[in-house]
Amino acid sequence: MSEHNVSGTTARRYVIIGGDAAGMSAATQIRRLDPEGSITVLEKTTHISYAQCGLPYWVSGVVPSGDKLVARTKEAFQEQYAIDVHLEEEAISIDPEQKTVTARRKDGTEHLYAYDRLLIATGARAVLPPWADLSLDGVYALKTMDDADRLIQGLKNHPVENVVIIGGGYIGLEMVEAFYHLGKKVTLLDLAPHVALTFDPEMAQIVQAGLQEKGIHLALGEEVVRLDSEARVVRSVETKHHTYPADLVLIAIGVVPNSELAKAIGARLGPKGAIWVDQTMQTSIPDIYAAGDCATQYHRIKKEDDFVPLGTHANKQGRTAGTNMAGGRAVFTGIVGSAIMKVLDVTMGRTGLNEREAKALGLIYDTVTIRARSHAHYYPDAKTLHIKLLYERESRKLLGGQIIGQDGVDKRIDVLATALFNEMTLEALQGLDLSYAPPYNSVWDPLQQAATVALKQ
Numbered sequence: 001m002s003e004h005n006v007s008g009t010t011a012r013r014y015v016i017i018g019g020d021a022a023g024m025s026a027a028t029q030i031r032r033l034d035p036e037g038s039i040t041v042l043e044k045t046t047h048i049s050y051a052q053c054g055l056p057y058w059v060s061g062v063v064p065s066g067d068k069l070v071a072r073t074k075e076a077f078q079e080q081y082a083i084d085v086h087l088e089e090e091a092i093s094i095d096p097e098q099k100t101v102t103a104r105r106k107d108g109t110e111h112l113y114a115y116d117r118l119l120i121a122t123g124a125r126a127v128l129p130p131w132a133d134l135s136l137d138g139v140y141a142l143k144t145m146d147d148a149d150r151l152i153q154g155l156k157n158h159p160v161e162n163v164v165i166i167g168g169g170y171i172g173l174e175m176v177e178a179f180y181h182l183g184k185k186v187t188l189l190d191l192a193p194h195v196a197l198t199f200d201p202e203m204a205q206i207v208q209a210g211l212q213e214k215g216i217h218l219a220l221g222e223e224v225v226r227l228d229s230e231a232r233v234v235r236s237v238e239t240k241h242h243t244y245p246a247d248l249v250l251i252a253i254g255v256v257p258n259s260e261l262a263k264a265i266g267a268r269l270g271p272k273g274a275i276w277v278d279q280t281m282q283t284s285i286p287d288i289y290a291a292g293d294c295a296t297q298y299h300r301i302k303k304e305d306d307f308v309p310l311g312t313h314a315n316k317q318g319r320t321a322g323t324n325m326a327g328g329r330a331v332f333t334g335i336v337g338s339a340i341m342k343v344l345d346v347t348m349g350r351t352g353l354n355e356r357e358a359k360a361l362g363l364i365y366d367t368v369t370i371r372a373r374s375h376a377h378y379y380p381d382a383k384t385l386h387i388k389l390l391y392e393r394e395s396r397k398l399l400g401g402q403i404i405g406q407d408g409v410d411k412r413i414d415v416l417a418t419a420l421f422n423e424m425t426l427e428a429l430q431g432l433d434l435s436y437a438p439p440y441n442s443v444w445d446p447l448q449q450a451a452t453v454a455l456k457q
Contacts, residue, residue: 012037014325015101015113017091017261018121019043020050021311022292024077025318026119026325031081033326039083040113042103044090047145048074053311055148056171059155060178066145094118094265096285117287117325120275121318122258124293124309131226132251138234139227139249142171151250160247161185164237166224167252168195173207173343175250176216180344187217187244189237194220196348198339200355202369203348203402206386210346219244255309257294270296272307279331281321289325291317298334301352301399301420302361308335337400338417345406349413352400352420353390364393368454372446374408376438383407387450389416389426396425396455401447412447426451 014030016023019041027039041048049071057063077083088106095102101113126141133139138158140151154160163179165172168190179186188195188211194204195211195218208218222239227249229235237244257274259267268284270276275290277283279298283290292314299306316332323330338351358365368389373382385405391398401416403409419429430451436443444452 012326013114013116014039014119015115015117016041016119016121017101018119018123018292018294019048019085019087020052020121020123020292021314022123022295022318022321023119023121024049024072025315026121026289026291026322027077027083028081029319029322030326031083033323033328037326039081041077041083041085042089042091042101042113043085043087045144045146046087048072048085048087049077050145051311052143055142055145056174056178058148059142059151059175060181062181066149069145091122091261094261094288096265096288099287115287118289119281119318119321119325120259120262120283120288120290120294121292121314121321122261122294123314124255124257126251127254127256128251129224129253131224133227133229134251136227136229136232136234138247139251141251142175143255154248155182158233158247162245163187163248163250164189164244164246165250165252166190166237167250167254168192168220169197169252169254170339170341172250172252173348174341175252176211177342177344179248180214180216184248185215185217187219187246189219189222189224189239189244191223192220198337198354199348199350199402199404200388203386203388203404206404207343207346207348210344214344255293257307257309259294262288262290262294270305270307274307276305277317279320279333280324281317281332282324289321291321298332300334300336302357306335306337308337310339312338336417336420338413340410340413346404347406347409348402348404349409350400350402351413351417352398354400354402355390358390358399363399365390365399366393366454366457367391368450368457370446370450370453372449373442374405374446375440376442379438381407385409385412385446387412387446389447389450389454391426391454396427398424398426398429401450408441408446412445415445415447426454430455 051069054069074085163184262275268276281289293309296305320332340349383406390400
């Protein structure tokens with residue numbers, strides 16, 4: 001075992017495990033604040049600093065090359081920031097007493113790295129049930145650049161007509177769009193009673209109707225029992241009740257945090273087994289921080305820690321961790337549960353709580369649901385917006401909302417997220433000074449229209 005930077009230096013030593021959004025955001029922030037410290041990044045894959053959220057669009061061809069998803073290369077980090085990036089080198093253990101990390105390289109050799117401050121930014125991995133055999137030709141998950149590249153090569157090398165996507169969450173729905181645009185026959189299969197479980201059922205059904213109009217086959221409430229193959233090539237998906245022919249199967253049923261390194265040293269864990277962190281991204285172990293999809297996020301509406309792995313959180317948490325590791329002062333102020341996605345012709349946006357979450361918290365709430373136009377009705381091409389708001393019955397404080405439509409969803413969901421972040425009421429939302437011109441809005445924004453209806457209930 002070789003040793004790196006273990007003694008004989010007065011410069012602060014930073015080691016970062018994981019080289020994507022959180023890890024590299026932290027690394028660059030450390031360098032801005034500490035020009036002299038040594039920064040070592042250990043990344044077990046062949047890629048760093050890329051946009052995981054862009055993978056479905058690379059598969060579909062909307063993004064022409066995987067290179068477009070890479071923010072900076074290993075060489076760029078070295079030249080611009082003097083950050084030492086080690087690719088295909090996996091951290092396998094941490095010794096918090098000696099303040100060292102042991103890593104294993106592709107050739108099997110092990111190397112020891114000493115740290116003064118350590119960041120765990122190991123992300124999350126796809127959930128793979130026992131029947132999910134990725135060694136079969138035509139069976140894929142989609143979490144990394146390597147996953148996407150393998151999928152793209154599979155589409156090129158094998159004839160694919162029937163695609164079965166298992167999982168109706170964000171990745172599953174975005175990949176419905178990708179395969180639809182590639183001209184495939186798509187079946188979306190899920191154990192849940194409706195797609196997009198972060199949305200309430202009646203809102204999800206709007207999207208489901210749109211998918212069915214496009215010829216997407218929805219198989220909901222179906223439990224997969226096995227994948228059938230012939231000569232190691234997938235041929236069908238078997239559920240408890242049906243058989244679905246498949247030339248390609250994509251498994252997208254969720255992710256779990258890569259928190260094993262932290263668990264092994266006794267670090268406190270939070271929801272879903274994510275690494276618990278405070279507002280500074282400090283774990284329960286001194287001088288060890290965590291950020292991104294392996295860590296918890298404080299939910300401002302729930303008033304408790306949560307696990308909501310998104311790229312926006314990862315970048316903010318990484319920057320916060322880097323600031324504090326380098327001796328600065330920063331806090332991650334939490335999340336309100338905002339998300340948005342495009343599914344063929346429809347955009348789905350949500351923020352705050354849905355009804356299931358509100359009930360689980362024991363909140364006494366009411367809802368309002370309206371249909372409105374994306375802009376002035378007399379201006380051409382106004383589209384319908386389906387809007388649902390949740391609010392506390394007594395205080396009228398906003399709790400959450402969901403919006404589905406073809407135009408203007410992004411604008412309204414971000415206004416609502418800002419209102420939730422600042423604990424606003426229906427009355428406050430109604431009184432906001434929002435922009436108006438006929439091509440963009442009505443004199444009363446659709447959110448304000450919903451608030452007005454709610455206040456009359």
